[in-house]
Amino acid sequence: MTLKRMDHVGIVVEDLAAAVAFFTELGMELEGEATVEGEWADRLTALDGLRSDIAMLRTPDGNGRVELSVIHSPEATGRAPWEPVSTPGIPRLTFVVDGVDDTVERLRSHGAELVGDTAQYEELLRYAYVRGPAGVIVGLVEYFD
Structure with missing residues (x-):
């Protein structure tokens, strides 16, 4: 099996509208928005009762995409650390x-x-x-x- 391409990068945010404004100011284009929920989403994320609003943005050349999401349920148990650039795993x-x-x-x-x-x-x-x-x-x- 061969890798074909990277599809997108996903980021969970607290304020979807503000995050969309940030990335559109950067120059990305909004492709669309949707609500994600249901059995398939629960199975994919291993979270029961997942409900999320997402926005998909793309770079002007069409080759890069960023998915922004706000998770309404289940409630988050913590926040990602604000670590220095040198920290392994920091996106x-x-x-x-x-x-x-x-x-x-x-x-x-x-x-x-x-x-x-x-x-x-x-x-x-x-x-x-x-x-x-x-x-x-x-x-x-x-x-x-």
Whole structure:
């Protein structure tokens, strides 16, 4: 059996509308929204009585997708840790953008906070990490041609 492609990355958030606003400000396009529940969802997640609202977004080139979800039931038993970038298992999504500094500023109005500083590697690229919805680390990279 051969891997065909990555389908999407999923992130559980507390405020779906705010998370959608964050990722659309970044430049992603909303594909659609739905409610997910029922026996198949319970079996998939090993959670009894799962009820979730989801939004699916895609990158402008159509190759990357992010699923944002709010789980209404069952109630969460805790929160994901806000650990440093070096912590094994901490999710990090990275997107190529036209301008890192401008993108960081636009995302600040949606709650983004720089993890460290914006850094430039030689004359090749400019890179920044921000904390996005639910504390997920979002990498923003600008390549110089």
